[in-house]
């Protein structure tokens with residue numbers, strides 16, 4: 171070991187309690203950052219995967235403009251060829267077609283405006299969770315016709331139960347009046363008011379008949395094998411679509427385009443997280459700053475001796491930086507080890523969350539979330555702490571440059 | 583040959599409104615190999631003079647030449663270089679770097695000078711043996727007595743082969759017996775290695791060791807006498 175390093179090491183331990191407290195502060199910040207970043211990165215994956223399964227899927231093929239206008243005349247005219255095309259694309263886990271019409275629904279007592287959705291019962295259940303949220307009655311089957319699934323809040327508003335009849339009144343694709351009577355087969359509840367209050371599902375073939383869809387649908391919903399596969403699938407689908415969609419009327423939208431609010435919530439969450447981390451690290455940085463300002467103060471006379479011996483201020487600065495770097499690295503290393511252990515524990519056992527922000531909850535967060543330990547979260551967490559604490563140690567180290575030998579010698 | 587030559591050196595300190603003339607036109611020459619005491623009452627300017635000769639501080643006016651280097655127009659970093667290679671210091675107390683052992687303290691100066699490790703070690707041990715600290719290489723300053731610490735400081739000040747060693751009241755914190763033995767060691771080093779020693783004191787006993795005695799009062803040299811040893 172060089173004399174410089176020896177001095178740095180021994181100087182650190184001149185005040186063992188102070189050294190340990192400072193290192194503990196650095197380690198604590200690192201633990202928190204590694205854990206929180208792992209938590210954030212982990213929860214985003216879980217969140218997105220949960221959100222896409224509620225309704226939107228990873229991707230949708232729609233007519234251009236449909237997503238913005240929700241105009242029922244903007245259709246995917248030939249869903250069969252689209253679905254044949256999707257069958258051949260790797261990474262597509264499942265897909266289904268849907269159609270939507272805004273209509274009036276009436277019970278004996280009341281009338282409301284709702285979104286009536288035609289779904290393919292079997293395929294829909296492979297893409298979304300609708301089959302799992304039926305609270306009363308039963309899910310639709312492929313040979314059902316005038317059967318409907320009604321949201322829990324809507325059923326309450328309409329004062330209907332399973333087996334009751336509802337009148338649907340709307341406009342068909344061709345401009346004709348679409349009217350029918352359906353029977354409530356089941357009542358679903360997502361726990362999201364938006365869906366539970368405004369949506370009715372009926373079988374897609376029956377929808378197409380009632381609303382004169384002529385075989386058309388509004389969206390073909392795709393679920394990929396993983397989130398990472400989405401861009402790849404999007405490229406393939408876009409390319410393949412050109413072969414069947416000569417007039418270029420169809421578009422492929424991914425989950426970020428379908429749910430811009432979700433990506434915004436994630437960004438907000440990241441930003442507010444980083445602000446919090448920054449505050450935390452700055453507090454730690456001040457404790458480093460304090461430690462090293464004290465060092466300068468206590469050792470002024472000693473620096474005078476160094477200078478009398480002919481040590482240059484630059485070398486003194488380097489000695490101090492070696493000392494602060496060693497201290498900081500030790501603290502960060504301890505933090506990485508402890509932080510990884512803590513994160514790993516929760517990665518295995520999960521954390522029950524209650525009272526997450528409502529903004530995130532509306533995307534169907536699961537009950538238990540798992541942090542995801544990764545080299546990224548370790549590197550970013552430890553890197554931030556290191557960078558800021560080292561920057562804080564720079565000021566005291568540079569301060570010695572202003573010291574004059576005689577002044578330093580006079581200090582005791 | 584004059585190893586130190588001061589001509590009309592002045593130094594004034596200002597603290598708020600109080601102006602103190604620490605040196606008012608001190609001139610002196612010291613020959614190579616000298617063993618010189620600077621004596622005088624407290625506040626007479628001994629420390630100030632030694633600091634200026636050693637390149638720790640600047641004179642306000644006058645000229646200071648050490649071993650051919652004109653200190654009065656050198657930069658801070660040039661002075662640091664000069665101190666490293668030409669000047670050894672022994673102060674009254676707290677001379678040593680507390681986290682380094684006696685041996686490492688002595689080695690440190692040579693490390694700064696770029697002496698290779700093996701040679702460094704050998705020279706440091708030899709000089710510690712010379713000052714009578716043979717078995718104490720690995721003791722930290724806190725584990726040494728005041729007199730032993732001062733001996734390490736003397737060893738460190740001469741190990742770099744300087745032109746002059748400046749000792750500002752090196753015995754002030756020692757009892758007279760320990761002080762006398764430190765002076766004997768300095769004397770021995772002066773004779774054996776030919777290094778010039780300039781030390782300040784107001785102790786009569788210490789003055790008796792000097793071959794030349796320069797007496798300061800109010801920042802002026804009032805007496806300068808060669809003593810027969």
Ligand SMILES: Nc1ncnc2c1ncn2[C@@H]1O[C@H](COP(=O)(O)OP(=O)(O)OP(=O)(O)O)[C@@H](O)[C@H]1O
Nearest residue numbers: 595596597602604623624625626627628629630631
């Ligand atoms: N940094 C300073 N600021 C103000 N005055 C100073 C400063 N350093 C020294 N002085 C003054 O200059 C004069 C000479 O001081 P110096 O330390 O050289 O005396 P000295 O002979 O070494 O005294 P002592 O025997 O007490 O060590 C004194 O009056 C002292 O008060």
Ligand SMILES: [Mg+2]
Nearest residue numbers: 628629630750
């Ligand atoms: Mg003095």
